Amino acid sequence: MAIRSISHNDEESFKVPLNGPNFAVVYMKFTLTKTDPESRARAGELHTDHGVISTPIFMPVGTAGTVKAVHQKELKTEIGAEIILGNTYHLYLRPGLDLIEKAGGLHKFINWDGPILTDSGGYQVYSLSDIRKIKEEGVKFQSHIDGSRHLFTPENVMDIQRTIGADIIMAFDECTPYPCDYKYAARSLEMTHRWLKRCCKRFDETESKYGYQQNLFPIVQGSTYTDLRKRSAEFVAKQDRVGNAIGGLSVGEPAEEMYAMTDVVTQILPKDKPRYLMGVGTPANILQSIALGIDMFDCVMPTRNARNGMLFTSEGFINIRNAKWKDDLSPIDLNCPATTSHTHSKAYLRHLMISKEMLGSQIATLHNLSFYLWLTKEARKHIIEGDFHSWKNQMVKKVSTRL
């Protein structure tokens, strides 16, 4: 395997393997800037063709080609987003691949020039589609929009993600529910591993359609079983891809189980590659998982909860619809970078939410995402400054307080 090394001053630099048929190509580079002495937290930099991502990072979810209620420009100016997510299942069904390809890929279609990650569609097939049949070949399902029938296989999900054109794409897996009996979890895991081999093969046989690099992340599964998680992490590590993900958590299990599984897996996944904990979570979940060595997060919580009036702030979480905030003319959160969080009062935002005004969801979403990005950036700062552990313990208490 061809290897090319890139080194930077003052940074620990890792050699990145060159996958795929085009050996002139250097795939995503990940550099570790600092590792926390008191935990497994890391600060790093992930280089993609659409920009550098400073880790740990939270990735706002842009399901159908839009982070709900947020303008693309605001993702940069108000939120400080460095990478956003798209959902393969949603984008495949609507607007469909033809239009995305005609536009020159998802970045151009939605007018976002930063990095994008797409999930593999697996999670949505299991949670959203009306009918689904999982077989060795892949998953047959009916669209939740119009009932039309479709088949996702490891191969065509790679092809679909090639057409969508995200910088980071995910392997097609089965995301087991919670609880899940051991036998099912073990059988599912073996299939997910066979699917992973098929994903890697198809990915390596195909090329990016739009002239920039795409990078495939495999996903560790294994439900809440330590031995399955270990086996899966070892299998995934052996594939030697440029980054790795942990799936099948944050699906209803107690937080302690999630941390235990994350702990097991991050001890096995290679240190020199970014680790992405899928679908996690609350601010406290994120801080605890950073301490376990996770670099990347995504979750609908900040956006979805914002639309219901739940705000995450640097002092704790609040339900802005409560009468308690009716006359509170203090700013939403002065620590939060979003301009609207400084300039609008809690009472005004409450009025908008109670009146079901769209601007309420807009301001609350900007706030929550801005807070999540602030939180991961603060974590990074404290990892670099060397006081992450004590800061994290204080912060977990704060963000878990209901105001």
Next chain:
Amino acid sequence: MAIRSISHNDEESFKVPLNGPNFAVVYMKFTLTKTDPESRARAGELHTDHGVISTPIFMPVGTAGTVKAVHQKELKTEIGAEIILGNTYHLYLRPGLDLIEKAGGLHKFINWDGPILTDSGGYQVYSLSDIRKIKEEGVKFQSHIDGSRHLFTPENVMDIQRTIGADIIMAFDECTPYPCDYKYAARSLEMTHRWLKRCCKRFDETESKYGYQQNLFPIVQGSTYTDLRKRSAEFVAKQDRVGNAIGGLSVGEPAEEMYAMTDVVTQILPKDKPRYLMGVGTPANILQSIALGIDMFDCVMPTRNARNGMLFTSEGFINIRNAKWKDDLSPIDLNCPATTSHTHSKAYLRHLMISKEMLGSQIATLHNLSFYLWLTKEARKHIIEGDFHSWKNQMVKKVSTRL
């Protein structure tokens, strides 16, 4: 009556009467920059304590303290709004006067430092409230939100608007429906005139609560009857307030009747004061009414229709939900100042609207309002350049075309 004159270079300047108990105060100044030789169109400047408004102007409607789907910052940077509307009926019911007063007025509550105009609540009482009884004293009505009972009188509507604190406030009137029989229209008109006297008296006996000027506009009524409109315009003109409005139009009558009534009224209302045609209208309505001497407009059409996918563009109007736009990757409208109208394609906006994504309403609203402001600014430019009449006739055709 005390008079103070302010003159500006190259501008026709009018002396503005000093109403109210405080004779040291100079109320709103209106200067006519240019009058079109081939129509009655005028370009002017309206000076308020929150800024100068260049007329003709369109005023985005901010019903409950928010222009739906638009951030206050975007009103300036994307739309070029110079003044926005608030609705007394809505604001009075929710969030209520106590909170608005505690915040220091509507400007501070919603964080908008430009001029604001509030309507008198009359129109909403007739169109929204569940039960209403119109008597000489005022109107009893039940809230559409919680059924609570309220009374609006000319006096308390002045007080309410003092508390809300808009720069321009409207007299309390009865807005007759269309069609309306002559007898009812005549009787209603007389009551509206008596109410106007009561509004003026209360307004002149009270003062602004927040240290800046407020200005009262009376409203011409008279349904679609020329003699009633004339009588009302003469009555209103005699009150000698700093600006005047025309109400009771755009309530279902044919456009020709609306223009005929506007024509009658603008020939009577004083030239040296701004004229506001309430609730109007389509882009063509606005252009034709500018030619009849109207300076100010408001309408929910650009915002409401945006949320349903109807876009007004410089080449005509379009229903972005139509399959016709499915693959159209051209920008929404390059003539329109809103950044999102240049950077997003019709196909992307259609995808968002079809997917019921909030961002669709956000982009469409920015677009439509930006187009309306562009249109009135273009009208002003052409009035000043002296070719308004021919430009207007061309433009009316364009904006009336379905694309």
